[in-house]
Amino acid sequence: MISLLKFLQSIITGKTPLRPPGALREEEFLKRCIKCNKCAQICPYFSIRIAHVEWGRSMGTPMIFARDIPCYVCMKCTPVCPTGALQNDVVEKENVRMGIAKINEEKCLPYLDVICRACFENCPIFREAIILVDELLPKVIDEKCIGCGICERVCPVEGSAIIVYSKEEITV
Amino acid sequence: MPRVKRNKFYNKLNTYRKSVQLFSLAFLVAVPILVVNGIYSIIGNLYSITIFGVDIVDPAMALQTTILSRELIEVLIIGIILPVLLALIFGKVFCSWMCPFNTISEYWQKLTAKLFRKRYRKIKLQVKDENPNPVIFWSILISFFVLSIILDFPMITFLSAPGIISSEISHFIMGMGFGLELLIVLMIIFIEGILFKRYWCKFVCPVGGVLSIFRVKRTMHLHYNSDLCSCAARSEPCSYSCPLNLSPKSKNIYPFCFNCGECIRICEKTGSGALSFSFGTNNMSYKKGMKNSHKEEIEFSIKE
Numbered sequence: 001m002i003s004l005l006k007f008l009q010s011i012i013t014g015k016t017p018l019r020p021p022g023a024l025r026e027e028e029f030l031k032r033c034i035k036c037n038k039c040a041q042i043c044p045y046f047s048i049r050i051a052h053v054e055w056g057r058s059m060g061t062p063m064i065f066a067r068d069i070p071c072y073v074c075m076k077c078t079p080v081c082p083t084g085a086l087q088n089d090v091v092e093k094e095n096v097r098m099g100i101a102k103i104n105e106e107k108c109l110p111y112l113d114v115i116c117r118a119c120f121e122n123c124p125i126f127r128e129a130i131i132l133v134d135e136l137l138p139k140v141i142d143e144k145c146i147g148c149g150i151c152e153r154v155c156p157v158e159g160s161a162i163i164v165y166s167k168e169e170i171t172v
Numbered sequence: 173m174p175r176v177k178r179n180k181f182y183n184k185l186n187t188y189r190k191s192v193q194l195f196s197l198a199f200l201v202a203v204p205i206l207v208v209n210g211i212y213s214i215i216g217n218l219y220s221i222t223i224f225g226v227d228i229v230d231p232a233m234a235l236q237t238t239i240l241s242r243e244l245i246e247v248l249i250i251g252i253i254l255p256v257l258l259a260l261i262f263g264k265v266f267c268s269w270m271c272p273f274n275t276i277s278e279y280w281q282k283l284t285a286k287l288f289r290k291r292y293r294k295i296k297l298q299v300k301d302e303n304p305n306p307v308i309f310w311s312i313l314i315s316f317f318v319l320s321i322i323l324d325f326p327m328i329t330f331l332s333a334p335g336i337i338s339s340e341i342s343h344f345i346m347g348m349g350f351g352l353e354l355l356i357v358l359m360i361i362f363i364e365g366i367l368f369k370r371y372w373c374k375f376v377c378p379v380g381g382v383l384s385i386f387r388v389k390r391t392m393h394l395h396y397n398s399d400l401c402s403c404a405a406r407s408e409p410c411s412y413s414c415p416l417n418l419s420p421k422s423k424n425i426y427p428f429c430f431n432c433g434e435c436i437r438i439c440e441k442t443g444s445g446a447l448s449f450s451f452g453t454n455n456m457s458y459k460k461g462m463k464n465s466h467k468e469e470i471e472f473s474i475k476e
Contacts, residue, residue, distance in 0.1 A: 031240040034233045034248075035329050036220035037339050040346070041207045050343055052351025057325050059353055060219075060339060082220050082227055082247045083237055 016166050017063035018098050018149060020048050021071060022078040022090035026168050032085035035060030039077035039086060047071050064098070066149025066164050071098065073124055073148050093124060099147030099166040101130075101140045107161035110137050119151035119162050138162075178448075179440045186437045189268065193275040200272060200338045204345035217338035218272070219329070220251065227251040230335065231259075232382040236328040239321060259386040263393065267373060267380045268432035273333035273357065274373055277364060278415055284365050303424040304375070310427075313381035328378045333357050335379070374416045374428050384427035392431060395450035396421050402444040409442055410435035420447055 016026070020039050023029050039062045040048040047069040048062045055061075064071050073093040078086045090096060101119075109116035120138050123130045129144040130151065140162075149164045203214050203221075216222050220229045229251030237248060258265060267274055320327040329335065330353070340354050360372050373380060401421070403409065411419035413434050418425050420435040431449070439447040 028241070030326065031324075032237060032245075034219050034229065034237055035335065035339065036216045037342055038215045038220070038222060041204065041215045041342065042212055044210075046346065049348055050339065050351075053330075053353035053356070054351075059351075060329055060335075080215065080222065082222075082229060082251060083241075083245050084247075 016168050017051070017058075018066060018071070018147065018164060018166050020062050020064060020077045020086055021073060021075060021093075021096040021098055021146075021148075022081075022086040022088070023098070024085055024087065026166075029085050030057055030061065032083045033061045034083055034085075036082060037062075038080040038082070042076050042080050044074060044076065045069055045072050048077060064149065066152040067160055068153075070149035070153040072150065073146065093146060093148075094144075096146040096148070097167065098149075099164045100142050100145045100170055101147065101149075101151050101162050101164045103138060103140060104161045104163065107157050107159075108138065109157060109161070116156065118154045118156055122150050122154045124148060124150060178445060182433060182436045182440050182448075185433050189432060192269045193278075196270045197272050197275055200341050201345070204342040207342075208346060217342055218334040219332065219339070226254075228254050230332065230379060231255055231386075232328050232332060232379045233335070235317070235382055236320060236326055239317060240324070240326060255383065256386050259383045260388060260391060262431060263387065263391050263426075264380055264383045264430040266383060267377075267430040271334045271373075271379070272337045273360075273377075274430075276337075277361060277370065277373065280361055280365065281370065281415065303418050303422055303428065306424055306427055309375055309381065309384075312375055313378060316378050316381075330356060331377070332379050333360060333372065333377065370416050373430070374418075380430065381427075387426065389453045390451055392449050392451055394420055394425060394429060394431070394435070395448050395452070397446045397448070399446075400444050401446035403442060409438045410447060413438040 019026075019029060020043075024032060035050075037050055037060070040050050047064050048071075049065060049068075051058045051061050051063050053059045055063075062077075073096060075091055075093060075096075078088055078090055081088065103111075105111045115136070117132070117138070120130050120132055125144055125146060128141065129146065130138050130140055133139050147164045147166070151162045152160045152164050155162050200217070203216075206213075207215060214221070214223050216228075218230060219233050220227065222228070227247055227250060229248050231252045234248040234252045238244060255266060316327055316331065319325075333356075336353050336357055340350055340357075344350055364370060364372060398421075408419060408421065410421065411417070414420060415432060415434060416428055416430070418428055420429075433449065436447045436449065439445060
């Protein structure tokens with residue numbers, strides 16, 4: 001039932017889920033994934049959740065809900081994937097491209113004159129993916145952002161002022 | 173092998189089968205419990221499992237992935253070796269010995285038969301006397317794969333009852349709750365309970381379907397020796413005992429039969445011993461006069 005609510009939520013927000021690190025593009029990924037759940041089982045942070053049948057053809061595939069538990073890019077999931085739906089050769093966390101974080105400047109505290117460095121300080125690609133403009137305003141460098149969602153998790157604003165959009169949503 | 177020994181062998185075989193069934197159910201529960209406690213030597217579910225670094229992939233899922241992605245993936249090919257070898261030697265024993273759905277279904281069938289004795293007989297649509305035509309079996313299997321190509325949709329995932337059950341067990345233990353896909357399994361069981369006795373394992377299941385592709389003449393199969401059969405034509409303990417409602421005496425029990433050995437056990441009890449497992453290729457024993465020489469051959473193959 002909880003997963004059903006999540007699904008309805010995803011319709012309302014129009015958000016497609018994040019895939020674990022090293023995932024192929026959505027279409028390819030759905031064809032390749034054999035739903036063995038190994039990535040979800042090996043994930044030490046329980047970040048990777050498994051989609052239930054309400055997700056339609058994505059049933060059984062791994063997903064990450066960054067606001068609940070983001071990916072901490074430990075890269076344990078990619079080697080266990082038997083089909084290469086999660087590409088086994090992505091071992092460096094810098095090469096991961098799960099999505100790209102976008103800052104909502106209307107909600108983000110520094111843009112509202114409140115000092116906050118939560119996302120900047122927690123970013124695993126420290127000082128590269130999120131930089132501070134004028135030592136104050138956070139800015140995402142799209143080329144460096146890996147889309148792990150840690151920034152989305154730590155953002156103190158309700159509903160998060162920084163949201164990671166999956167690769168699919170960015171290209172649309 | 174003397175008669176008593178034979179009798180014991182098939183009796184034991186059935187006990188083993190039942191304990192392996194329960195063991196594999198327990199195994200499916202144990203894997204996520206170990207994983208939650210940080211032991212990652214066995215991970216996966218019945219779609220694909222890694223046991224101490226050895227990958228095992230469900231051949232149906234491997235076939236689906238290959239067809240949909242139009243690529244040969246090494247790991248999948250390596251992964252299906254073990255299940256395919258098992259199927260080539262012993263037939264669809266995965267279904268009868270390991271599949272959690274079959275285990276549940278077998279016990280469910282026994283329960284409903286006891287509970288709703290009268291109604292059960294009335295409603296159930298079942299053909300008693302003849303084995304169905306294998307063409308039905310193959311056309312259902314092929315249509316699944318054709319449909320998944322046309323719709324570009326991984327259908328086998330949704331139809332693999334063992335896969336769904338095992339992954340649901342793992343979700344539940346890992347604290348993700350049950351998903352609605354469990355309804356698929358419940359629906360299959362429900363329809364089995366009120367309409368068609370064991371239709372799923374018999375006709376539809378794509379997992380068993382793909383496993384039964386791997387069948388050669390030397391694969392372990394049921395052998396019927398008409399000379400030894402002492403039952404009257406009408407009363408057939410073997411076909412009544414068959415969980416899939418097949419009649420072991422007639423032709424075309426393959427690709428439906430999954431070699432559970434229930435009919436053989438019953439046959440041994442009646443004392444005639446006309447049914448047995450065999451790896452042999454010749455059917456000479458159907459002719460009179462060859463009885464004894466063939467009997468030795470069967471016994472030899474059992475010993476092996």
